[in-house]
Each structure stands twice: as C-alpha cells, then as structure tokens.
Amino acid sequence: MPDQPIQQVIQGNASDSFQACMSQIGGAIAFTTYQANKLMLVGWNGQQMTLLMRHFLKPMGLGVSKDGLALATQETVWLFANAPHLAHTYLEDQPGAYDRLYLPRTVYLTGDLNTHDLSFAQEELWLVNTRFSCLSTLSHTFNFIPRWQPSFISQLAPEDRCHLNGLAIVKGQPKYVTALGESDTVGGWRANKATGGILIDVERNEILLRGLSMPHSPVWYQDYLWFLNSGTGELWRVEPESLEYHLVCTLPGFLRGLAFAGNYALIGLCQIRERHIFGDLPIQRKFEQLKCGVAIVDLQTGQTTGLLEFTTGCREIYAVQFLPEVLCPNLLNPEHPSVKQAFTAPGIDYWLRSSTEIKDSST
Numbered sequence: 001m002p003d004q005p006i007q008q009v010i011q012g013n014a015s016d017s018f019q020a021c022m023s024q025i026g027g028a029i030a031f032t033t034y035q036a037n038k039l040m041l042v043g044w045n046g047q048q049m050t051l052l053m054r055h056f057l058k059p060m061g062l063g064v065s066k067d068g069l070a071l072a073t074q075e076t077v078w079l080f081a082n083a084p085h086l087a088h089t090y091l092e093d094q095p096g097a098y099d100r101l102y103l104p105r106t107v108y109l110t111g112d113l114n115t116h117d118l119s120f121a122q123e124e125l126w127l128v129n130t131r132f133s134c135l136s137t138l139s140h141t142f143n144f145i146p147r148w149q150p151s152f153i154s155q156l157a158p159e160d161r162c163h164l165n166g167l168a169i170v171k172g173q174p175k176y177v178t179a180l181g182e183s184d185t186v187g188g189w190r191a192n193k194a195t196g197g198i199l200i201d202v203e204r205n206e207i208l209l210r211g212l213s214m215p216h217s218p219v220w221y222q223d224y225l226w227f228l229n230s231g232t233g234e235l236w237r238v239e240p241e242s243l244e245y246h247l248v249c250t251l252p253g254f255l256r257g258l259a260f261a262g263n264y265a266l267i268g269l270c271q272i273r274e275r276h277i278f279g280d281l282p283i284q285r286k287f288e289q290l291k292c293g294v295a296i297v298d299l300q301t302g303q304t305t306g307l308l309e310f311t312t313g314c315r316e317i318y319a320v321q322f323l324p325e326v327l328c329p330n331l332l333n334p335e336h337p338s339v340k341q342a343f344t345a346p347g348i349d350y351w352l353r354s355s356t357e358i359k360d361s362s363t
Contacts (some may be wrong), residue, residue, distance in 0.1 A: 010036055010053065010313035012293065018306030019049045021296045025261040028100075028326040030069070031268060031294055032059040032257075035316040039071060042294075042308065043328035045097070054333045062319035063118035063125060069102050069321075069331070070125050072115035077127065077138060079106040080331060085349035086342055090330060092353070100329040103342055107334075111143045116165040117217070117319070122172040133161045135174060135202070148174065151205045152184050159186040162198075168218035168225060174202045176225055178215040182207065194231055194281055199238075208243055213282055217258035217320075228255040228267070231281040235265060235297065249302040251295055252287040257320030264305070265297040268317030294320060 014022075022029075028043040039059050041052045056073045063070035069080040080102035087101030114130040129136040129144055133153045136144035146156055153161060166178035181189025181196040189196060197212030213231030220226075225238040226248075233255055235248040253269025260266065271290045272281070283290065293309035294317065323329060332339050343350040 008036075008313040010038070010310060012308065012310035012312075012314070014049055014308045015306050018296060018308050021264065021306045022049050025264060025296075025322075027261055027322050027324040028329050029259070029266055029294060029320065030062060030064075030323055030329070031320040032056075032062050032071070032318045033314050033316055034058040034060050034318055036314040038314070039331065039333075041329045041331060043326065045328045050328055052330060054331055055335075056333060060318045061115050061118035061128065062321050063120050064321045064323065065120045065123065068105075070118050070120070072110075072118050072127065075110060075112050077108045077110055077115065077118070077125070078104055078334075079108075079125075081105045081344075083342065083344050083349060086344065086351065087330060089351060090338070097328065098330040099327045100323070101342075102329065102331040103344070104332065104334050104339065108138045109143070110138075113144060114160065117167045119167045119169050119174070121169045121174055126167060126169075126174055128164055128167050128177070130164055131158045131160055132156045133159070133164050135164075135167065135177070148202055148205075150177075150179065150182075150200055152182055154184050161185060161188055163189045166216050166218045166227065168220045168227075170220045175220065176200065176208075176218045176227075177202055178212075178218050178227060180214050182210070197229075197231070199225075199227065209238075209245075214254075216256045219258050219260065221260045226258060226260075226265070228258055230255045231283055233283040233286060235267060248299065249297050249304070250286070251291075251297075251304065252283075253290045253292065254281070254283055257294075257317050259320045259322040260299075261322045261324070263299050265299055266320050266322055267295045267297060268320045269293050269295060270316040292316060 022044045030041050038053045043050045058074035061072035067082045071078045083101045087098045091097045116128040116130050119126050127136045134146045134149040139145045162183050163180035168176040177200045183189045197215040198207050199209040216228045216230045218227040233250050237246045257268030269291050271292045292315050295304050296306040298305050341352045
C-alpha cells in the first residue's frame with residue numbers, strides 16, 4: 001500500500017486586535033480549509049476567543065441559513081440544523097458553554113462535482129458545480145439538477161471548462177457568478193488564468209467584467225457587489241449600474257472567502273503551495289511571503305484590524321462565513337460519538353446519556 005500522507009498539526013496565532021474584534025462584532029466566524037480537511041468555527045465565550053475544528057474530507061463551499069449550515073465536501077453536501085437547547089447542555093459540567101450546536105441532518109451524495117460556493121436563495125440551496133460548469137440544485141433522484149450555465153458553455157460535461165467558482169445572491173435569486181476564464185474547452189481557463197477571469201450577470205447571462213485575476217467569492221452587501229480579485233490579493237467594491245470599481249484593500253495572500261460583519265470584511269488568505277494552477281500570479285510579485293488565515297478589514301479605511309494566521313498545517317482557506325448573533329458555536333461531524341446521543345423533535349430535546357438513560361431490564 002502507498003504511504004498515507006501525514007496530517008500536520010495545525011498551529012497559528014490570533015493578533016490581539018483580532019481577538020478584540022471577536023469580542024465586538026456580534027457573531028462568530030466559520031471557514032473551511034480543504035487542504036487541511038477542516039471546518040473551523042471561531043467564537044467568543046465572553047472572556048476569550050474560541051477555535052473549534054471538525055474533520056471533513058475536502059470541505060469547500062459553506063452556506064448559511066437562519067437556523068442551519070450547508071457544507072460541500074469532496075463527494076457530498078451536508079445539511080446541519082441548530083439544536084439550541086442541546087447546545088446549552090452539550091457539556092454537562094459546563095452548561096451554557098455553547099449557544100449553537102449544529103447537528104448533521106441530511107446528506108446528498110453528489111459525487112465529485114468539485115463544488116465551490118454554496119448559497120441559500122429563498123431557502124433553496126444552490127451549488128456552484130465547477131466540474132460541469134453550471135449552477136445546480138440538489139436532488140433526491142439525481143446527482144444534481146442543472147439550473148443555469150454561462151452562454152459560452154455549449155455542453156454540460158465533467159470538464160471544468162471555465163472554472164465557475166463564486167455565486168452572489170441578490171433579492172433571493174442568483175445574480176452574479178465569477179469564473180476564471182471564458183472557455184468552452186476542457187480546462188481551457190488555465191491558459192490565461194492570471195488575466196482571464198470574468199464576472200457574469202446570471203439573470204441576463206452577460207459578461208460584465210473581463211480581465212480579472214482569478215476572481216472568487218462575490219457577495220452582495222450594502223447595495224454593492226464585492227468580490228476578491230484573488231490573483232492580485234485585492235478586495236473590490238463594484239457599483240452595480242456603472243460597474244465602476246473601488247479597490248478597498250490589498251492583502252498578502254491569494255484571497256478566497258469573503259463575508260461581512262457590520263463595517264468589517266472577513267477575508268480568507270491562502271499561501272500558494274504549487275505552481276501548476278497558481279503559479280505566475282501578480283500577488284507573488286507584490287509580496288515575498290504570502291500568509292494563510294482570516295483577516296478582518298475595516299471597510300471605511302481599508303486597513304487590516306485583525307489577523308488570525310496559521311503558521312503550520314494549514315496553507316489554504318476556501319469559504320468564510322459570518323454567523324450573526326452567535327457567540328460560541330459547536331458542530332458535530334457525522335463520526336462524532338455525541339451525534340448518536342442527540343435527539344430532537346418538535347418540542348423535544350434530549351441527550352441519551354448514562355445519567356439519563358433508562359436501563360433495559362428485560363431478561
């Protein structure tokens with residue numbers, strides 16, 4: 001058998017200003033790293049920052065609804081539901097340590113679609129189906145249901161023709177997507193990856209911007225479109241009518257993952273670990289050394305007000321989401337032993353534990 005890769009211990013540090021921001025922004029941060037196979041939750045317990053890691057195979061897209069989360073992994077999409085009463089009693093000796101507990105409830109076996117962004121639109125979950133160059137939704141019968149494709153994609157085939165990756169929802173409908181190239185051939189986007197990126201209006205199926213550098217993570221916020229011009233390490237704010245853009249900030253990383261909390265942007269930074277896909281990008285000429293982590297950026301000044309930086313074991317971030325009004329979240333992956341002890345139903349929340357379990361007295 002071939003040797004299995006050794007999982008490196010994940011280590012890092014949060015700046016004092018990052019921890020101060022966590023105490024003030026009124027929510028928690030969730031983000032994924034497919035390179036380290038982790039979903040991470042950052043919270044504030046009233047005294048200090050908390051960081052929880054859960055193992056998943058290649059976690060990427062992360063969607064947030066009012067009472068749940070959706071997570072894309074290598075061959076599945078998981079749906080999690082919050083069980084607030086069980087969160088309070090998760091730790092028997094520390095009641096109230098968590099104010100959210102996300103439990104796995106549904107799994108869709110999609111196959112390896114190379115799913116990137118996930119977004120809820122009017123409670124329907126949309127997938128950026130990168131392998132088939134389209135937007136999709138889930139199905140109980142099929143691997144996916146194609147719902148939209150760029151006008152230049154002539155056929156839906158598992159060929160990653162344009163590297164469709166990002167999706168922004170506006171007024172409850174898919175509105176903007178990002179892709180790394182205007183290509184209709186197998187992996188054709190790779191030939192001009194540094195300057196071939198595009199922004200597309202989904203409703204009109206029209207390319208709005210060309211010449212972007214590996215754009216990711218479009219988000220509609222405060223009546224503007226925001227996205228990461230990842231290959232240059234830049235956060236852009238775009239005026240939707242004129243398409244004029246404002247450069248908000250430049251960070252020392254290949255950027256992926258964007259969310260907002262009040263007047264702050266939460267941005268994921270990646271190192272570039274190989275050259276075949278990410279080589280020869282402008283960001284590599286701007287900074288001698290790139291960072292991996294999550295930055296908090298002031299939208300008014302463009303200044304970084306805090307940084308959670310990973311120094312070993314984690315080199316890439318994909319999705320970043322803000323969980324409003326959440327202090328200290330917990331999430332159980334399907335393998336966690338506590339999943340089998342948690343029971344919820346309308347009006348019922350129950351832990352099946354030795355302290356509460358009725359013993360079987362049958363002979």
